[in-house]
Amino acid sequence: MQQAIPYKSWPLPCIDATSHRARSTTTLGHNGRGKDVLNIVSENAVIVLARKGCCMSHVVRRLLLTLGVNPAVHEIDEENEAGILNELGTICKGTENNKMVQLPAVFIGGRLFGGLDKVMATHISGDLISVLKDAGALWL
Amino acid sequence: MNSPTPQFVPSRLGIYEPIHQIGIWGENFKSNGNPNTSTSVIVEVDNKLENESETTSHEMLTASNNYKQEASKPIDKIQRRLAQNREAARKSRLRKKAYVQQLENSRLKLIQLEQELQRARQQGLYMGGVLEGSHIGFSGTVNSGIAAFEMEYGRWVDVQHRQICELRTALNAHISDIELRILVESGIGHYFELFRMKSTVAKADVFYVISGVWKTSAERFFSWIGGFRPSELLKLDPLTEQQILEVCNLKQSCQQAEDALSQGMEKLQETVSSTVAGGPVDEVSYIPQVATAMEKLEALVSFVNQADHLRQETLQQMSRILTTRQAARGLLALGEYFHRLRALSTLWATRPPEPSLP
Numbered sequence: 182m183q184q185a186i187p188y189k190s191w192p193l194p195c196i197d198a199t200s201h202r203a204r205s206t207t208t209l210g211h212n213g214r215g216k217d218v219l220n221i222v223s224e225n226a227v228i229v230l231a232r233k234g235c236c237m238s239h240v241v242r243r244l245l246l247t248l249g250v251n252p253a254v255h256e257i258d259e260e261n262e263a264g265i266l267n268e269l270g271t272i273c274k275g276t277e278n279n280k281m282v283q284l285p286a287v288f289i290g291g292r293l294f295g296g297l298d299k300v301m302a303t304h305i306s307g308d309l310i311s312v313l314k315d316a317g318a319l320w321l
Numbered sequence: 322m323n324s325p326t327p328q329f330v331p332s333r334l335g336i337y338e339p340i341h342q343i344g345i346w347g348e349n350f351k352s353n354g355n356p357n358t359s360t361s362v363i364v365e366v367d368n369k370l371e372n373e374s375e376t377t378s379h380e381m382l383t384a385s386n387n388y389k390q391e392a393s394k395p396i397d398k399i400q401r402r403l404a405q406n407r408e409a410a411r412k413s414r415l416r417k418k419a420y421v422q423q424l425e426n427s428r429l430k431l432i433q434l435e436q437e438l439q440r441a442r443q444q445g446l447y448m449g450g451v452l453e454g455s456h457i458g459f460s461g462t463v464n465s466g467i468a469a470f471e472m473e474y475g476r477w478v479d480v481q482h483r484q485i486c487e488l489r490t491a492l493n494a495h496i497s498d499i500e501l502r503i504l505v506e507s508g509i510g511h512y513f514e515l516f517r518m519k520s521t522v523a524k525a526d527v528f529y530v531i532s533g534v535w536k537t538s539a540e541r542f543f544s545w546i547g548g549f550r551p552s553e554l555l556k557l558d559p560l561t562e563q564q565i566l567e568v569c570n571l572k573q574s575c576q577q578a579e580d581a582l583s584q585g586m587e588k589l590q591e592t593v594s595s596t597v598a599g600g601p602v603d604e605v606s607y608i609p610q611v612a613t614a615m616e617k618l619e620a621l622v623s624f625v626n627q628a629d630h631l632r633q634e635t636l637q638q639m640s641r642i643l644t645t646r647q648a649a650r651g652l653l654a655l656g657e658y659f660h661r662l663r664a665l666s667t668l669w670a671t672r673p674p675e676p677s678l679p
Contacts, residue, residue, distance in 0.1 A: 236592065236620050240585035240627070247577045297623075298630055304574050305634040306641075307567075 218255070218265050223291040226318035227252040230269075231285035232262065237297055238285040244300065248310060250318050257284070269293065290316030436670055440534075466525030473518055474535055477511070478663075484508055485656035488649055498645045505645060508652040509636055516629040519547065527621045537666030540659065546582060546628035551575050551635040554655065567642045571635070578631050586624055593617050 222228055227245065231238030233256045245252045257265055262284070269286070283296040289312060294300070303309040313319040484507065491504055523530045533541040543549060552575045555568060596614040600607065640648050 234592065234617075236585045236589040237623055237627070239588045240581045243584050244577060244581035247581070297627055301578055301627065301631055302634050304578055305571065305631070305638050307570055307574065307638075 218257075218268065221253075221255055222288045225253045225288070226290060226316050227313065228288045229254045229285055230257060230265075230288065231255070232257055232259070235285055241285055241287060241297055241300060244304065245313075248304075248313065248319065250313055252287075252318075289313065289318065432671065439670070466522050467529055470518060470522040470525075470529075471535060474515075477515055477518070481511060481656060482660065484511060485653060485660065488653045488656070492646075492649055492653065501649050502645045505640065505648045505652060508649075508656070509640055512636055513633060516633055519629055520626055523547075523622050523625045527618070527625060530625050531621065537663045538669060539662040539666040543662075545579070546586065547625045548628060548632060549659075551579060551628075551632045553658075554632075554635050554639055554651075556654070564642055568639075571638055571642065575631070575635055582624065582628060582631065589617070589620055589624070 218230070222230075227250055229238055229241050229245075229252050231241075231254060238254060238256075242252060242254060266284075286296060287294045287300055294312070295303075300309065303312060310319065484504070488504055488508065491501060519530055529535065530547040533544040533547065536544065540549075543553070552572060555572050555575065593614050596617060597610055600610045639651065643651060
């Protein structure tokens, strides 16, 4: 049964504006498609894809918050998980790793950045802030 | 001490003295175990005997005219009694020595057993709690995973100790930077080895890792998500200004990452708690709640892995910031720190018990 997918739109990141404050948590409905997820991903400077109620996504969010970034969090239902991950896998194959996308997954500047591992490692080595700045997620 | 046979005074004394003496020894030993009193009693008795035997032998001599035929007998009997007494006293002293020796051994063994029991009880307590109502098969797998880890960890600590000593001698001997670098690399790699081991056993039983039972008590006091706090690594004195800046940044990043993980853990606790408590309380069946909670607890494994990953990254970043020599000193300080914590734990475990109030 086709349904209009509840889709919340938010303003595209504008360079003139101050920090990107479009915090929103969306849950794709029963007919969520990977394509829509890709749209969301490309429209946000920073977005975290996570399972519902995942505590690790909480960790990622808190870490990004302390850096001054308010990431969008997109929760994926269990049913859609496999489909969405597949879609993302095919898209992201060209970039870095060919392995399956792990959740929670962080997208910076519309591209897959990595999981919590990658975020932590980049943060410790001091590179995370510059990566975020380049993607326009951080000003100052 | 009156005997039914009145003929020979010495024999009367001879029959009863040794028994009396042993009795005294036994009583003294029961009361305060002071060896001196017993010996003195024996000596007293010996003296007493000798005095009395002198008087009796004197009496015997005066009476010897009356008992010519049996004149030699009493003296022999006196001598024999004395000899027997000495023999009995000697045997008594030997027995006492053996008894004291046995007591000392038992005391040491008791301390050892108490320590083992303590350790086993801690393991048994939560293992019993976690595995309550579970199958023998599962607990068997968990036990073997844990047993394997414990053996490996014991070896790990030994190797760690050896590495620390090598580092110390190397630093004092002023060996070349290249050789020092090798030691530093193997030291860091050794920690990575521990993280791998922990990851494996966490899959078998994550509560085992998180509870920190595998560590000594003092180390456990400082435990954070199944190990040391990554920021513990940053207790060094770097030299250049650039280094100070870099370490400062690292400290901040480390702290932020730790906080994020801690908050995630709190969230997990809240989630599990509300899941377990959920559902109507007046219903007998709580299986759904507990089953759901178990699923959520799977996340704990990721937390342990992430915490170890953070430790790993911090170690690597430190080795990037510092020179070889500084890194060597840092590793030495870190290893020595944990070694001292372990020593503290042992000392704590064998401290004398508090005296009971009178």
